[in-house]
Amino acid sequence: MSIASPSPSPEPDAPSTGFRADPPSVQRFIDRFFEALAREGVREVVISPGSRSTPLAVAADRRPDLRTRVILDERSAGFFALGLARASQRPVALVCTSGTAAANYLPAIVEAHYSRIPLVVLTADRPPELRDWAAGQTIVQADLYARHCRWSVEVPVPAGGAGPLRYAAQLGSRAAARAAGRPAGVVHLNWPLREPLTPGPDAFPIRDMGAQASHLHFHTSTAESVSRPEDVEELVALARAHARGVICCGPMDMGPGLARSIDAFARASGWPVLADPASCLRQASQEGSDAPGAIHLDLADAFLRSERFRMSMRPDVVVRIGDVPVSKIQRLWIEASAPRHLWWLDEGEHWGDPSHRVTRVVRGGARSLLFEAAGALEDHSASMPAWREGFVRANRVARNVVSRSVGPEAEWFGLSVVARACACLPDGSMLYVSNSMPIRLLDLGLRNRPVPLRVLCNRGANGIDGVTSSALGAAAASGGPALLMTGDLAFLHDLGALAIPRHERIPLTILILDDNGGGIFSNLPIA
Template sequence: MKHQKLMKNDTATLNGLWARLLIKELVHHGVRSFCIAPGSRSSALVAAAARAPLAETFVHYDERGLGFHALGYAKSHGRPVAIIVTSGTAVGNLLPAVMEAHHDHIPLIILTADRPPELQDCGANQTSVQRGLFKEFVRWEGELPCPDGKVVQSYVGTTVSQMVSHASLEPRGPVHLNCQFRKPFFGKDEQVTSHQAQTSLSFGKRVVEDKEQIELAEMLGQYEKGVILVSGEAKEAEELSKRLQWPIFPDVLSPVRSRETASYYDLMIRAIGTHEDFAPNAVLQFGDRFVSSALYDWLSFKRPKVYCQIASHHKRKDPIHGVTHRVVGEVPNLPCYVQERSSSKWLDGWKELNELTAKGVAAYFDHHQELTEPHLFHRLEGEVFFFANSMVIRNADAFFVPEKGAQTFGNRGLSGIDGNIATVAGIARGCERPVTALIGDQAFLHDLSSLAQLKDLPVKLIVINNQGGDIFSFLPIDQDLFKPYFSTPHTADFKHAASLFGLRYENPTTIDELLEIPHGTLVEVKTKPGDNLKIHQEVLENLKISINRFNQPDL
């Protein structure tokens, strides 16, 4: 009996020691945020994170919402965020967030607790195969055996260093460490001295050699009719636009987007269609992907001679298979090597077209001042935004032009409607600034439990309630199928959801009322099904008429 008791105490002590080593090494490598879902098997990891002096913790009862919260926090901070969950379905509930993080290159550290080998494949409660569950969606995966005094403690530290390096190197993304624990999970003696952190990591950035930048600049300089696409940060874009005399088309999630760029490019290319005067011969793209399907259709049809994509990673992000030159790394000197052009009719033409489109959109909403979704995006104000997927981000792409320097977020890795509220909470907690978030009713209902995360956060959550999936009205679907199988209308009253989670609630009827509502409020905007399609069609028809009257100089 005495021997058995000693063995149990050793197990508890070793569990606590390894857990503290693991968390301490993560903190050493700059991981400060730990998102935790309650569980028994993971209790040693939770205790270690809770007691780590430099760690900050966030606890949520729903693992799916927890995963997306961590995703949002990592988006706003740019640093890896750790997630701690227990075994079983708790692990499976992280899959949607891990998939999104994989495709959007967001560094998440997934720490899952697991049963020991003797409890695997024998019907033990809450036990399943966990290693390999995220196989296709993680940059690295590993497994820590049950803590053992015969294993050198530095093994834990070097494993963590290996994990963090894979999460942090381009292309960044999620990693998974499965941690086996035997009972008892931890004991009263939690003061065992642990070793210092073992490894230091230094990450450099790949800068393209000057010779390659010169060759790239010479190639681009051969073409007068080009466009610059920006889907993320691109410090060089503005200067390159001036030197090449090419317009900048900024994605709705790019911080480059403002009134100083061709931000109405989506509406413009829909309106001009196959107009040959506006056909580019060259494209320079910074970043990964664009929300606008019209842009991809346009480029696919035009097939420019040169399509150069510059990104920080080697992953292929080329859905139309049009890229002719792929550059991996930074090109800080590229503008210096581009020979500066004088004023260009090509750039002047795009500027005039963008101004014409801006005036056309403004004129339409001056005449139609009722509270509609497109009008809301046209008038939207703020500094930090989040746009949920489906119809919301498409309205933003068409009508939203922020002030210069605004931050805009979205979950465009896989563009799902799950976890959007939790992502908003993570972003608000990470950036520590007021966030204006827009979300559709279906995405809202999909992540209802994550409203608990918004308590005391400076978030104005605007829920657009058009009684279903209005985006499907843009598709040629037979009416007998539309409502029951695509629109899926509902009668939910979101005021009750606000009350349930202790949130302030407002239901404005005008744009001005909506803009005056403070952050920390759930705002329900009720709109008519089908209005989106009607307004998009009317705005586009008006623009086509204006463009046909546009006396375009010879480009």
Template sequence: MKYSKIPLSQTVVTLCKTHNLKHIVISPGSRNAPLTIGFTHDDFFKCYSIVDERCAAFFALGMAQQLQEPVAVVCTSGSALLNYYPAVAEAYYSHIPLVVLSADRPKHLIDIGDGQTINQKNVYGEHVLYSANLKLDLKESENALIANEMPIIKSLENRLERFLGLQKDIQTYNESEIHDALTTAKLNSGPVHINSPFDEPLYDKVDELVINPKPYKIQNRVDKVDAFEIKSLLEIWHNAKRKMILVGVLQPNSIEEQWLQEIADDDSIIVFTETTSNLHHPDFFPGIDKMIAPLDDADFKALKPDLLITFGGLIVSKKIKAFLRTYQPDFHCHVSLTKANDTFFCLEKHIQLSPNTFLNAFLPQVTHHTKSTYKSTWLAVRQKRRKKQEDYMQTIPFSDFTVFNQVLKSVPKQSLLQVGNSSAIRYTQLFKIPKSIAVFCNRGTSGIDGSTSTAIGAAVALNQRTTFLTGDLSFFYDSNALWNNYIPKTFRIIVVNNEGGGIFRILPGEKDTENFDTFFETKHHLSAKNLCDMYGFEYKVAKNNTELEQQLDTFYNMSNQPKLLEVFTPSRSNDKMLLDYFKFIK
């Protein structure tokens, strides 16, 4: 086995191994050569080479999203690590353990006009949970400098002792910082940054380690139930006749079936879920927007909960946010291991437990189900909404709406569905997704950047059949994601191409003008065909319902290449059909 000659590089790589951080996504560069040498010469690590740093970071984020463990990205100095920033921000708000390992130049080479050099210390600001700025190793040649700085030390023996002492202090500091950063990423589920300055020569290798890190205790998170906290919530629970549970982004199988059933058996509870909640029960309420969009003031007052309990990450639906901010619950409690957002401006309590641990501690202490017609009333409304949606689908021509309806019915069972942001996730919210399909979307920052890279990283990590459903702008924006040697043959992309940002046509404002087309909707006439030819994807196309049905019939069949289906929809009518839908179901 070969190691970088640089002690700091050996320390970073060795402690990553100690912390069981196996997956390393590397972007090419020279300053990060010591780290690249260390990771790629050790069979413990699974290394991936992704040239585009922005794509590399989202690829790693997709892996960490699925593995639910830290994944590292490694880059050279300068602007390289700035290209990681969008994924770092997404990881921060989505609570995903992304570890950024950036190489840096020595301090004396910064701000003197040297190439590929920026101020990298704390570059991610408040968007990381920990920023470790490591110290440069001393070099043997610096003995003379030490002697000059301290004239009292004259003998070679004293100079060597001084040198070794300073290096030991540096080594101890670096080990502690690396350990704290990796521990934080794991325990608090978020991004961390470890910045490592390396001096030349960068490519020298040795056969033996020159460092011997002291053993660190690797901590695991333990949920601690606060009995008093549980008891205080029980009283509020028993007195509430209208209890609402709203679930944001959640990993599949986060909550045991017995607790879901017990919640469903209580007539005073309604459970609103989103596609990204990955939570299913016949008595729950997916499709939030179609439930509440047609409501008037009297309906909203009837829906207003006495008690609101929220689980999981961020919420997609703008309508439920607007509703709960206007018709605030009497008491709002959020349950999560990570940060509690005061989304509705009425948060009273944050219980720092996983939802399943909380329900396991809480529900057995519920002594009775409060008599209520809350759930039955809204189940009746839900049934009407579903019937009206079926009727509406029969009346409209080929459009984004009909495409999402057909596509979501076609996604294979027991698979992973990654969804792009903007219109893609909002349309997906309107349709029922089978329980066996796990749904993910980058809702931390809700940006269109990196969705394709995230989906590919997720597919690689999980080694499971994966479909990525996206709009055209998001896809073209992240087209370098296809510059990737790890895409499984089972990976499928469906691009709904309405030749621009069609979602902006739904918003208020002047439409059908050159200004709107150019600067808001950003009209284009691009096709994914040439990208597929360049990157080895099998390309399919559909321009109407019949063609779409024919293509979907064989689209998921086994193949020697990953596949992409581009569905062209009319750009001028999609907004009207969506707005008319909410009027129709009222």
């Protein structure tokens, strides 16, 4: 398939306005931009084909260090790029033509913004002389995504000369760095492009760019290796003074370094870990109040439904890591417990505190903070083993109850399917799960494993659109065994995604949980 779909005849803007592009100059400018994107770590470009975006699509496709993927439907393309970026943890570029094509990216951009996924969105546009003159396929695209972007730029009409080329290189470097920064997010560049849109035969050869390449490099500090001494001292003091503590890990694609630091601190403090299904921390642990290892609890949503347990097991300290937990029961328990100390360790700028009870927010450096605190607690002997044992016992009872719900004769068929599917997945698998009922069933059905599954979910805006496209993108980036667990409504919302595998060989198994549309609504109080 062609990466661009130019019109069979020239569009009317060039002859009617007298403005014309110089194709070699335009291509040099855009080539320089994509060279900088690639240098800063972009490896994938998802293209929604169209006429106005031809120079952008051609420039991306000409680069050997960029992989271009063509997806016709913009909505599917946006979520596919989101899945690619989420799984690869690299910024991904999106390219589309002008008009409503750009508007169709909005749902994916909203999710990427709230999930802190790095996307560089390149929307082609009509040039200034055609805006607000009733020209076809022309809408207001400047600042189209408004507050859902980390950075939004109206790119000048590409031109030749040394100055514009330096600007193009810096623009590409800065766009990639802003998208991949902390927090990661969406960068939108709106490109006004004039006719003619196809590069001429004397366009700037890609192989000649090296001699004139800009050498601007951005070094974005991730703050992962930095922690404040006062935070370490305070956390250590809390662990020594309070035995009744818990570590709540919400949705977050935690790397092995952060996971090890959480384990080390949980072991040193004696506080149990309540692991969200999308925290990637559902890993087996030694059970028992005197167990030397960290205790990971995989059924908090089940045992916290006991009012007696909730009333008797109120924490004094809660350390939250990652986004807001999926389990509403867990959130209400923390709120009702009113802990004296509620810490939130986060890498971004979003304020994830809907109950307004957080007493301390630590931005960045969670891994080093937890490792250093664990090291300082080496001589600490966790008191009150009954606290740990209470959680272990409750988790064990809940496991027995859930196990009876997943057998061949189980009434709760959806939970049985989810639990069996998770048990069949080999180590190293990726599981993408839809919001609504699937993620809640997963909360009950995903058991601790020796090697935890990588579980991804669009929890930024908690919507059910674009799930299949997102999973296909993530599967394309991961390359290993991948399962999508989705509901029937979420699947129907994204039927356009089924066209993607026609052009991309992506290993993905789709499991549809059909509850006749919106089974979660039966759990509402009004039902």
